Amino acid sequence: MESTLEINHVSKTFKNDQESILVLKDLYMTVNNGEFVTIIGPSGCGKSTLLKLIAGLDLDFDGTIIVGKNPVSGPSKNRGFIFQEHRLFPWLNVEKNISGNLSLKNPEIRKRVDDLISLVKLKGFERVYPRQLSGGMSQRVAIARALLRNPEVLLLDEPFGALDAFTRTHLQEALLEIWERNKTTMVLVTHDIDESLFLSNKVVVMDAKPGRIKAIVPIDLPYPRSRTSKSFQELRSHILNLLDHHPQDKEDWCF
Amino acid sequence: MESTLEINHVSKTFKNDQESILVLKDLYMTVNNGEFVTIIGPSGCGKSTLLKLIAGLDLDFDGTIIVGKNPVSGPSKNRGFIFQEHRLFPWLNVEKNISGNLSLKNPEIRKRVDDLISLVKLKGFERVYPRQLSGGMSQRVAIARALLRNPEVLLLDEPFGALDAFTRTHLQEALLEIWERNKTTMVLVTHDIDESLFLSNKVVVMDAKPGRIKAIVPIDLPYPRSRTSKSFQELRSHILNLLDHHPQDKEDWCF
Amino acid sequence: GCNSDAGKASGESEPVKVSIALNGKMGPLVIAKEKGLFDDEFSKLGAKISWSEFPSGPPLLESLASNRVDLSFLGDGALIAGIDKKLPFEVIAQTGQGGSSVRIITQTDGKIKKVEDLKGKTVGVASGTTGHVYLIKALKAYGLTTDDIKLINLQPDDAQSAFETKQLDAWATWNPYYLNNIEKGNAVALNVKGKILAPGANIARTGFAKEHPEIVEAYLRVYKKAADWQIDHPDEASEIYAKETKMPADTVKKIITSEEPNIFFTEDAIKAQQESIDTLASVGYIKKSFDFQKEIHNEYIDAAFNK
Amino acid sequence: MSTSTQTMAQNKQLVMREKNKQSKIAKSAVRGSTLPLVVLIAWQTLGSAGILPAQLFSSPSLIVTAFIDLVRSGEMASHLQISLIRALLGFALGGFLGLLIGVIVGMQKKSEEYLNPSIQMLRTVPLLAITPLFIMWFGFGELSKVLLIALGAFFPLYLQTFLGLRNVDKKLYDVARIMEYSRLEQITKLMIPAALPNILLGVRLALSSAWMCLVVAELLGADRGVGFMIQDARSFMQTDIVFVGIIIFALAGKISDSLVRFLENHLLKWQDSFKA
Amino acid sequence: MSTSTQTMAQNKQLVMREKNKQSKIAKSAVRGSTLPLVVLIAWQTLGSAGILPAQLFSSPSLIVTAFIDLVRSGEMASHLQISLIRALLGFALGGFLGLLIGVIVGMQKKSEEYLNPSIQMLRTVPLLAITPLFIMWFGFGELSKVLLIALGAFFPLYLQTFLGLRNVDKKLYDVARIMEYSRLEQITKLMIPAALPNILLGVRLALSSAWMCLVVAELLGADRGVGFMIQDARSFMQTDIVFVGIIIFALAGKISDSLVRFLENHLLKWQDSFKA
Numbered sequence A, B: 001m002e003s004t005l006e007i008n009h010v011s012k013t014f015k016n017d018q019e020s021i022l023v024l025k026d027l028y029m030t031v032n033n034g035e036f037v038t039i040i041g042p043s044g045c046g047k048s049t050l051l052k053l054i055a056g057l058d059l060d061f062d063g064t065i066i067v068g069k070n071p072v073s074g075p076s077k078n079r080g081f082i083f084q085e086h087r088l089f090p091w092l093n094v095e096k097n098i099s100g101n102l103s104l105k106n107p108e109i110r111k112r113v114d115d116l117i118s119l120v121k122l123k124g125f126e127r128v129y130p131r132q133l134s135g136g137m138s139q140r141v142a143i144a145r146a147l148l149r150n151p152e153v154l155l156l157d158e159p160f161g162a163l164d165a166f167t168r169t170h171l172q173e174a175l176l177e178i179w180e181r182n183k184t185t186m187v188l189v190t191h192d193i194d195e196s197l198f199l200s201n202k203v204v205v206m207d208a209k210p211g212r213i214k215a216i217v218p219i220d221l222p223y224p225r226s227r228t229s230k231s232f233q234e235l236r237s238h239i240l241n242l243l244d245h246h247p248q249d250k251e252d253w254c255f
Numbered sequence C: 001g002c003n004s005d006a007g008k009a010s011g012e013s014e015p016v017k018v019s020i021a022l023n024g025k026m027g028p029l030v031i032a033k034e035k036g037l038f039d040d041e042f043s044k045l046g047a048k049i050s051w052s053e054f055p056s057g058p059p060l061l062e063s064l065a066s067n068r069v070d071l072s073f074l075g076d077g078a079l080i081a082g083i084d085k086k087l088p089f090e091v092i093a094q095t096g097q098g099g100s101s102v103r104i105i106t107q108t109d110g111k112i113k114k115v116e117d118l119k120g121k122t123v124g125v126a127s128g129t130t131g132h133v134y135l136i137k138a139l140k141a142y143g144l145t146t147d148d149i150k151l152i153n154l155q156p157d158d159a160q161s162a163f164e165t166k167q168l169d170a171w172a173t174w175n176p177y178y179l180n181n182i183e184k185g186n187a188v189a190l191n192v193k194g195k196i197l198a199p200g201a202n203i204a205r206t207g208f209a210k211e212h213p214e215i216v217e218a219y220l221r222v223y224k225k226a227a228d229w230q231i232d233h234p235d236e237a238s239e240i241y242a243k244e245t246k247m248p249a250d251t252v253k254k255i256i257t258s259e260e261p262n263i264f265f266t267e268d269a270i271k272a273q274q275e276s277i278d279t280l281a282s283v284g285y286i287k288k289s290f291d292f293q294k295e296i297h298n299e300y301i302d303a304a305f306n307k
Numbered sequence D, E: 001m002s003t004s005t006q007t008m009a010q011n012k013q014l015v016m017r018e019k020n021k022q023s024k025i026a027k028s029a030v031r032g033s034t035l036p037l038v039v040l041i042a043w044q045t046l047g048s049a050g051i052l053p054a055q056l057f058s059s060p061s062l063i064v065t066a067f068i069d070l071v072r073s074g075e076m077a078s079h080l081q082i083s084l085i086r087a088l089l090g091f092a093l094g095g096f097l098g099l100l101i102g103v104i105v106g107m108q109k110k111s112e113e114y115l116n117p118s119i120q121m122l123r124t125v126p127l128l129a130i131t132p133l134f135i136m137w138f139g140f141g142e143l144s145k146v147l148l149i150a151l152g153a154f155f156p157l158y159l160q161t162f163l164g165l166r167n168v169d170k171k172l173y174d175v176a177r178i179m180e181y182s183r184l185e186q187i188t189k190l191m192i193p194a195a196l197p198n199i200l201l202g203v204r205l206a207l208s209s210a211w212m213c214l215v216v217a218e219l220l221g222a223d224r225g226v227g228f229m230i231q232d233a234r235s236f237m238q239t240d241i242v243f244v245g246i247i248i249f250a251l252a253g254k255i256s257d258s259l260v261r262f263l264e265n266h267l268l269k270w271q272d273s274f275k276a
């Protein structure tokens, strides 16, 4: 199935009691089937909001978002989502949080859940409840939960934010492998420029107040990538520059 | 007042219905008055748990923790805490979350709250409720909340995890400034080696299963530090090595 | 319960507070209240009335036991229960013989013509009430017991509903229920041989009567005055009751004219009451039988009218 | 897009939202009254056709007539007034105590151990069965009526407060401890706001419980009040009036519900919860 | 520390914790019975001293005697048995419907708009006033009793379920939508578990409400049952028996409370909430 993603002139306004805030302004981009895109931008610029629109969790926006051939009309398990907060169900233990509405009695599911638990290094914690997990462990459960469903489009909102360098690299590599194997279309939000360079075909740099796309940088390096290569370093400073462009002169834009 | 921190042979076991898990094993370290210590270690190794013990939120452990002259007997506002999750009160808006039980009608508090809101770049969001904030914005509110109280010891659990590079650097610098001005004793948990090298006098490297101290690396570089200096790079690879020491050979230790 | 502190009988100082309780909305006391008949007699004695109203006997008895009621009147069921429980009151007079206050009514289809026909039929009654006593006595008169019928314990409203929807073949009940149903053509009353009486009584709290016998006497005089007025002016009395109860005046008139109030105990009534006591004792509602004659304190009525 | 056109567009949106909101409220009011209207119409029809015995069921038109009569004669006002005063006083007293003791028991393990078992036992004692105690202790004046109503209002608020406090997220409690909230601040600035959804449900239940206890309270030597009116009409087979009373009770339920919903909309707007 | 000594130490700890737990339970049981005991003793003393009139207040010893008599004669067993069956059936029916309709109304805005206003109105109608309708529709057999009890059990569960669902965190609901939970899965695997604290409170209230409705239900043509026993004893001022009844009701309250607490301890152990 085609899982191209087209975002056409998307704007999003949050309406409060009195005022309305323009959070995303006229976004325009295309993510090809099987492409790996990362979004990078200042805190509060609307990255999570954008992912929610793509996921179909919020349909109240201007413009159109097309996944495959059809405009988004609601959530679907073809579009997986790893939320910024882990959002585990507190009444389910780790393995049940991962399996969710899929039955662990199904041997195939069972096996895949077990594999994913090994992948995110949580062996031994299958029966533990979320309140007994550390921040990073919860995040890893959420990752496993999304991966289990093999979505065609995977939306990842800072999935590795709470992880140590090694677990992080390990999971980045695992993600790349899954991407290459399944041809999943990936949209990943991150604050880590290295991460975005290491993983993606395309880095979308966003700007804040109102959230909009500042630049789309294609990353044409071959996989696997080396973080120390020269082209890597060059791209890094390029993106750093893009991000740094404006200082705090627009503090009062929104209000 | 003396705010030296002595951690003497601290062990912590979580007891479940059937089993008990040793999470911290025989921790021993001293943090001098006004020192800046960072803790770094794999996800789930007990960093947050250790901070909670120091804060006095959990008194059920073996060994002793002494702050100043007295053993910890409970929480105190002299020991501020920025939690790993932001833990804002959902029914209070941003400024009230920051002021908490201090009255905003007191002009001094009012001024300090406003200053902190500017510091964390949330001007214009004073009256906004937590559900309307982005992940990074919530984290910044939590930082402002802890800073308002000017604690003698500040415990920070991955405070900058959800922030973009620029906001992060900005707040790191602000934190250093506050530290130098107030001589606060800082204990910061992070996954970012650069962050720990940039900020602290001492890096505590922890290991997992069970959580224990693997090494304490003094950082004798002068402030302000340059992330590109040679000694910085050397220390980074030293710590990276320390962290990388053991691969996944201990997977089954705990259970 | 502030009556005891008015102990100094020297009427001038503070007025004695007298708590008179209305038991339902019918009876001469209502007339006395409406027409202010107590004013004269009581102001002479320096007594002040505080009125209260109870829908039925049991809560009234509870109030009396906690010294909150001084003077009132009870139906036979509550009266017997109260005496049996040795509640602190004295029977000071009758209210009426109760010859026409209770009946067994049946459906109009004519299937039940006499008491014997009740055998095996479904009969509604509120357990422990005057209707219950009446039913037992009526059955007994024909050699039957409650085991011969299907007895259903229902409060009047519920019984009304059940009767109208023909779930009950018969219903032992009192006024205004039975007359109302007969008036509306929903029911016919069953003839019972002999006369089954359900006499009610005026009562006074023992402690109060000891301290203020003169007020008790005055109460009885006023009660009689009101009763006589009702007998003499049935239409006006009906108007008063109709206004209170919101029943049609002619129905009320039928109720009050079917039997005159009479505060002097009659032989028949005492006999009937004794039978009720024995009946209740035999079904176990009261622990043991007692002599009703001995419970009647005629001294007040004597003092009030025979001096 | 220029700023001015944008502002215009936004204004238009706002106006439309306002309209939208109003039409939504109207719609939900219409939907809400559908069922009662259907029942009323069926009732009237069956009543007029003689299928429902008027003796038992009255009929909407008869009830309205009875209601108008009661209003005309001023009786209704006097019944309502006294009942409202009793119910409100009882609610205020019982609700306040319920909240207070709920908070104490919720915050202190020890008071829970001492008090909660007894309260749980008292909770199920039927009020009807303990009126003698009230008469004995408090007479049958207004005091005992108000106390009886207070008792009815006490339990819902107590239970909801207690449970609400015990469901407060420990993570937030730890934050308050770190900031050295005093015990009072913990209660007023953390526990009560966090338990507010439950407490408001408690208020709703307590309001209607207070109202329902009127029926029992006004057995105690009352000569006015809606509860008395019902009881009295019952013993004289005034079905119309009984139904007038029932309808007043039903309306009270609806009003208390709307009142608390209004409070909820204002006090709980911070919630990010599921909204069908 | 070698592994074996460590295990030993752990074992010791476990044993001590077990003991600790038991002594804690014992302690809280003692504390819980303090207040009732004090009341009992005061009552007996005042009763024996003649300060409390026995006609109104009986006394613990008289009540125990009455209780023993009732048990000996087998009456108690028969009252209790029938009442238990009625209450349980009514609870099962009303509770089930309350949960069901609560879920439907909680999940669907439209059904809320249609049903909730009517239910809120019915909620405050005093049961005592509508028993004639029950007799009319369902007769005076067990059916109408069970239905009346079911009505009493319905409202608490309905209200708590409805509110519980509406307090579910929208963030978790979004997760379920992303995973394409079916409507049924949303209900059974998300909404109900998340609303469980409230639903369990609803069960607790419904259980005791069912029990309390016995007093009214057993006015409808009953000749056995605890409610009947109380009513009957009341009309003949058999205070001892009234109190036996009251105490049975109180115990039922305590038992239903303990039962639900037990459920809570097992079903809500995932909660990380404030525990005094």
Ligand SMILES: Nc1ncnc2c1ncn2[C@@H]1O[C@H](COP(=O)(O)OP(=O)(O)OP(=O)(O)O)[C@@H](O)[C@H]1O
Binding pocket: A014, A015, A021, A023, A042, A043, A044, A045, A046, A047, A048, A049, A050, A084, B131, B132, B133, B134, B135, B136, B137, B162
């Ligand atoms: N429910 C809401 N109501 C009103 N405003 C909202 C709401 N959700 C988000 N916002 C606002 O939208 C903007 C973008 O939020 P978003 O969560 O998308 O940011 P983000 O780019 O993900 O930031 P971060 O990196 O900090 O997570 C913020 O200014 C935020 O205040």
Ligand SMILES: Nc1ncnc2c1ncn2[C@@H]1O[C@H](COP(=O)(O)OP(=O)(O)OP(=O)(O)O)[C@@H](O)[C@H]1O
Binding pocket: A131, A132, A133, A134, A135, A136, A137, A162, B014, B015, B021, B023, B042, B043, B044, B045, B046, B047, B048, B049, B050, B084
């Ligand atoms: N309440 C609890 N009950 C049982 N086990 C717990 C509890 N809290 C934490 N743990 C366990 O303690 C260990 C350490 O947790 P902790 O939160 O301290 O980790 P951490 O070092 O902060 O990890 P991260 O970097 O992922 O936040 C984990 O294995 C976790 O499962």
Ligand SMILES: [Mg+2]
Binding pocket: A047, A048, A049, A084, A157, B134, B135, B136
């Ligand atoms: Mg975000």
Ligand SMILES: [Mg+2]
Binding pocket: A134, A135, A136, B047, B048, B049, B084, B157
């Ligand atoms: Mg942690």
